[in-house]
Amino acid sequence: MWAYAARRVVIGVMLLLALTLVTFVLFFASPADQARHACGKQCTDEQIAVTEKALGYDKPVYEQWGMFVKGLATGREFPADPELKKTHPEFITDCDAPCLGYSKTNGKTVNYLIGKAAPVSVSLAVVAVVLWLAFGVSLGIIAAVVKGSIIDRGIVGLTLIIYAFPTFFLGVFFLKFVVVKWGILAYPGYVSIAEGGVANWLNNLLLPGMTLALVFLASYVRMTRAFVLESLGEDYIRTARAKGLTSRRVLFKHALRAALTPLVTMTGIDFASLLGGAIITEQVFAYNGMGKLTVDSSQAWDLPTIIGIVVVAGAFVILANIIVDICYALIDPRVRLG
Amino acid sequence: MNNEHFLSVNDLQVHFKTADGIVKATDGLSYTLDRGKTLGIVGESGSGKSVSSSAIMGLHQGTSARIEGNVWLDGVDLLTLSPPEMRKLRGKEIAMIFQDPLSALHPYYTVGHQIAEAYRVHNAVSKKHARKKVVEMLELVGIPQPERRFDGYPHEYSGGMRQRAMIAMALINDPSLLIADEPTTALDVTVQAQILDLLQKLQKEFNTAIIMITHDLGVVAEMADDALVMYAGRAVEYGPVSEVLTHPEMPYTWGLLSSVPDVTADTDIPMVPIPGNPPSLLNQPPGCAFQPRCVHSSKVPGDLCKTTMPDLLPGSHGGSGHLTRCHLPNPELIYETEVAHDVTPTQSEER
Structure with a gap:
């Protein structure tokens, strides 16, 4: 029975990963500009570009998904910027594994919200x-x-x-x-x-x-x-x-x-x-x-x-x-x- | 009359009230049975064989069935008993074996547990004692390794083993009356013979009266002392097996006998089936219920068959013990000349 449960859990984890991939693809297939929504209404184009980079929205979808999966396993930092961490560590939000992401809208990690x-x-x-x-x-x-x-x-x-x-x-x-x-x-x-x-x-x-x-x-x-x-x-x-x-x-x-x-x-x-x-x-x-x-x-x-x-x-x-x-x-x- | 025989069923009626009218599943059924003897009840599906026997068990209590008549068992009229009184007899004095042992056993409980339950409901004994008794019983019905099989589930048993377990369950309280409702129908032929042998052996040991419900005339010939042929809820022929099977006087019995295949005979000789289907038990016409399917009804003068239901009376052969419900004036002659050559010899000459 335990072997059965373990096998089902492994299959379940793979299913979950597939689920996140589908969600990623669906979201980026939509016409909305993710960075613009994350940054807010009053943002200038430059600020939007900075947000885009900070949240990794400038990277291809599969890469973003890869980062998400990696974050689930090892945790992440937002923004993932080693230089900023050196100069202003107070701007960095830690997100421990299993990291589900960071909500710019709420200024909190998703783990915290959930x-x-x-x-x-x-x-x-x-x-x-x-x-x-x-x-x-x-x-x-x-x-x-x-x-x-x-x-x-x-x-x-x-x-x-x-x-x-x-x-x-x-x-x-x-x-x-x-x-x-x-x-x-x-x-x-x-x-x-x-x-x-x-x-x-x-x-x-x-x-x-x-x-x-x-x-x-x-x-x-x-x-x-x-x-x-x-x-x-x-x-x-x-x-x-x-x-x-x-x-x-x-x-x-x-x-x-x-x-x-x-x-x-x-x-x-x-x-x-x-x-x-x-x-x-x-x-x-x-x-x-x-x-x-x-x-x-x-x-x-x-x-x-x-x-x-x-x-x-x-x-x-x-x-x-x-x-x-x-x-x-x-x-x-x-x-x-x- | 009720003290002469161990079981005496007297004018038993089981009627179901439905939206379309009253279904007379059993209508005016009478028979008697003594300890150690076997009565074979034969008939097609829907002829009322199972319904009448369930009435003896009191299994219709709490349903829409309206039951009338008397069922005297050892001097007690079962139909006058209250549900709790009847429940105490059920499984103790009267036990039943069912057709399909796989569906008749609960799939979620072990076989041993289910048999022990039957024992403990009538005997205030410990679980341990009940287990010992069940293992003994399993051994008696020929289940190998009974101690280990006690903890097996029904799906882990073979068909024959399951029916043996059902027999063990039915006989564990040493009932005086056993109703076997087509106990071998769901089993293959070699297992059928084993189960019938087992029942006969146990009957001798426990001196049980057995009602054997079947549509297999071979089973009746092998097991029964008396035979009761049912059609449309009524007895149409009743008497000692030797009489009913060798000198049948009712065309329906002839039909049953003719439709048994003979494996030893020339395979080119066709079986003779009974034409048509059993009638609806709802709003039956006044005449003989078998008349629409009867190929011999034209030999009866006038339209007596259509207008008048024949009574169950002693026939021309076999004296007062052999009753038949038919208008034919000379059934024995017709049987000898027209029917007998279609009947498998092993059936008619078994006894």
Whole structure:
């Protein structure tokens, strides 16, 4: 299993490098002048030329990509100018390995920006995934068990109605009623566990987490319901009943084990893509996570930040896939890794 | 009557209410069975063989099925039992073996675990004790290295081994009634014979009553004491195997016998299939259910076959123990002159 995981990680790293290359090529294929955007609106042509040189934008794309990859391994300095370092070391920004780049727009290394944003998105994703799994799976099981009844139709119908509302509507709705009108919760703003403790952290994440979870709720209810029903129709369920097991044991031990396996895949991938940022939810609640960073850096043509986000988000997805595959092998004895 | 026999099924009806109407999957089925004896239930797919047996197991509880009649087992009417009472009998007094052992075993649990579960649900014993019992049982059904095989998963077993494991699971609580639902259909021929031998051996050992559901008349000839031929949810012929297979009196039974291939005979002689398909069990017409497919119905005077359902009555041969549901006045003569030459001799003369 470890050899398998190691091989998957190596393939994942190569995939990530290919991902950055594609992002580089796409960005430089666009008509925008990178140096101009990095320098700012009031820059003269000379200043732009200096910026271009300092950030390495004057070099060919493949060379810039090579520098980026090298920076990932060994770290970089911005600007990479040995003479300037001698005369004015205070102008040099160090970027330790794995260096994702330097954002001239923000005057910070990309590592710093992502280091600030990632905990917000990760917290949000964790709270959301716990909420949607807890409610989605249990409601799905209930709906499957009472298939065809009013409760089943109610659960499926209600979650579908919620699903039909856009995320920004749900977010604003919660802010308007739960926070402003009823005053049940304080206006949410991200507080890290280190700053405010777990209770405070969770309290502030409840509304945005709920908003995000509701987006996924309907599909998880429906999938759980379908998988449980499918599993309950299997021959081995009849065998389990023929043995004289209680219906509770048949459901929880025999039916759910098989039904929830495909959900592991879904959850892994959905969770991983959320780690790369929940753009709308973060906007609505003004959370400075990866989603907001993505939007801001795209609007500012902040290439280094965008590439950094692509690498980190891509790494999350690749890692989640490896973990899901390993989980599968642990759950299903028929699956052999290799 | 209910005390004379170990199992006595009396006018059993299993009806399913669907959006299109009531499906009469089993309608007025009666038979009896004693300990140590085997009843072979034969019929095409959808004739109600499995549905009626699942009703005995109480497996329709909690579904839309409406079940009526009586199923007396050792003096208790199973159909009057509450679901928890029925659950306690299931797997203990009545056990079942299924057609496809690969899909009937849970792919995620070891075979030993699944058999031990069947034992522990009815016996308050430790895991260790259950394991010992399961290993004994695996050995009894002829699984080599049972101690090691206990921890194997179903996909690591061969088809025959899986069915042996299913038999071990069914017999671990020493049930008095075993329902085998096409236990050899998914297996190849050499393994089929082994499994049937095993069942016979274990039946002698445990004095079990067996209901053998099959569409293979060879299995019935080999295993059963009594044969029950089902068509469209009803018994159409019922009696001792020697009677039913050698002096069949119902055209449907003739059809089943004629459609068995004879490997020893001249291969140029065609098999005689039964024309048409089984009828829908929804809104059945009033006459004999087999009439649309029956090539002999013209020999019955008038349109009796179309208008009146024949009763299950003693036929002209074999006395009161051999019941048949047919209007034909002289079935024995027709069988001898028109049908018998199509029937594989090994089938009719096995007994």
